[in-house]
Amino acid sequence: MLRVSGWYPDPTGRFEYRYHNDRVWTADVASGGRRFVDQLPASRGPTTPGRTGGQDGNGLAVAGMVCGIVAVVTAWVPFIAVLGLITATVGLALSIPGLARSRQTGSRRGFAIAGIVTSVCGLVAGVLGIVLTVALVRAIERFDDPGPYDARLIDCTRGDGAELIARGELENRGDDAQTYSVLVRLAPDALDRVLVEDVPPGATVEFEAREVSRFDAPDDSSCRIVAVDGPPPFGLDPDFFE
Numbered sequence: 001m002l003r004v005s006g007w008y009p010d011p012t013g014r015f016e017y018r019y020h021n022d023r024v025w026t027a028d029v030a031s032g033g034r035r036f037v038d039q040l041p042a043s044r045g046p047t048t049p050g051r052t053g054g055q056d057g058n059g060l061a062v063a064g065m066v067c068g069i070v071a072v073v074t075a076w077v078p079f080i081a082v083l084g085l086i087t088a089t090v091g092l093a094l095s096i097p098g099l100a101r102s103r104q105t106g107s108r109r110g111f112a113i114a115g116i117v118t119s120v121c122g123l124v125a126g127v128l129g130i131v132l133t134v135a136l137v138r139a140i141e142r143f144d145d146p147g148p149y150d151a152r153l154i155d156c157t158r159g160d161g162a163e164l165i166a167r168g169e170l171e172n173r174g175d176d177a178q179t180y181s182v183l184v185r186l187a188p189d190a191l192d193r194v195l196v197e198d199v200p201p202g203a204t205v206e207f208e209a210r211e212v213s214r215f216d217a218p219d220d221s222s223c224r225i226v227a228v229d230g231p232p233p234f235g236l237d238p239d240f241f242e
Contacts, residue, residue, distance in 0.1 A: 009104040013058050014038065016104060058107040064095030064115030071122025078136045081129025088122030091115055139233035143181070146230035147174035156186060156223030159210070164190055166209040166223055172199040179231040184209035186223055195232075 007030065010018040015029035015038065027038045068091035075084025095115030102109035150171040159165045164186040172178050180196040190211035199205050 009106075011105060012038075013101055013105050013107065058098055058101050058105055058111070060094045061098030061102060061108040061112035061115060064091045064093075064098050065111045065118065066115075067091030067094060068115045068118025068122055072118050072125055075122045075126035076129045076132070078129060078133040081126050081133055084122060084129055085126035088119045088126055091119035091122065095119055136233060139231075142230040143233055144229065146180055146228060147172075147176070147178055149173055149178075149180065149228060151180075151182065151225055151228050153184070153223065153225060154206075162212045164211055164213050164223075166192075168207050168209070168225065169204055170196055170199065170207055170228070171204040172201055175201050177201060181229045181232055182207060182209070183226040183229070184224070185226050186211050187213035189213055191226070197231075 005020060005022045007017045007019055010016060010029060011025065012018070015031045015036065017030040018038070019026045019028035029036050029038045067087050071084050071088035071091055075081055075088060077084070092115075095112050098115060099109065099112035101107070102112050150173060151168060153166055153168040156164065156166040166184050166186050168182070168184070170180060170182065172180075177198055177200050179198060182194045182196060184192050184194065186192060186209060190213040192209040192211040194207045194209050196205060196207045
């Protein structure tokens with residue numbers, strides 16, 4: 001087959017064009033309208049002009065797709081959303097030139113398109129992740145800081161059987177209605193957390209904690225309020241945040 005000498009898309013992907021001399025690819029290359037001499041050997045792929053060296057020479061497309069997939073998986077997760085956004089941005093920055101290179105080399109166009117799609121989805125997921133992060137941080141802050149209050153136990157007695165019962169009062173001394181999570185120790189082996197909901201500002205409400213204990217009776221040293229927190233974030237177990 002007759003091979004015509006001339007400039008063709010660089011099969012190695014390192015430059016825009018490479019000169020073919022009817023027999024092999026040469027070291028004469030060009031990019032951006034400027035000619036160079038390639039210091040690395042040319043591709044050992046097919047010598048026919050117009051054909052590239054298979055799937056070689058477009059690592060940008062592969063790297064962009066990998067970054068995009070990682071971003072989609074991680075960007076929506078609270079607290080690591082920023083890393084996901086960065087990964088998605090990098091994936092987009094790699095995939096776009098990877099798509100341009102695929103037009104020159106015919107190599108890994110599908111990888112480049114997948115990288116663009118997944119990176120854009122990663123950016124959207126990153127925005128969702130930031131929103132979830134802010135919401136979770138605010139919920140944890142409300143749990144850690146319920147505002148000014150006054151809480152005390154009125155009595156701590158044994159009910160029927162082995163059940164211990166503690167009754168107390170909680171006053172909301174803040175300016176807004178508040179929900180409280182009160183952790184009460186009734187005996188060395190008995191803890192109970194009580195949710196006191198929607199206490200108006202300035203109001204005092206009663207609460208009651210119950211738990212089963214193997215001890216015969218509570219005493220003053222064991223029956224006490226351990227902690228008063230705000231509402232559990234998203235209804236999760238408050239002990240997770242202790």
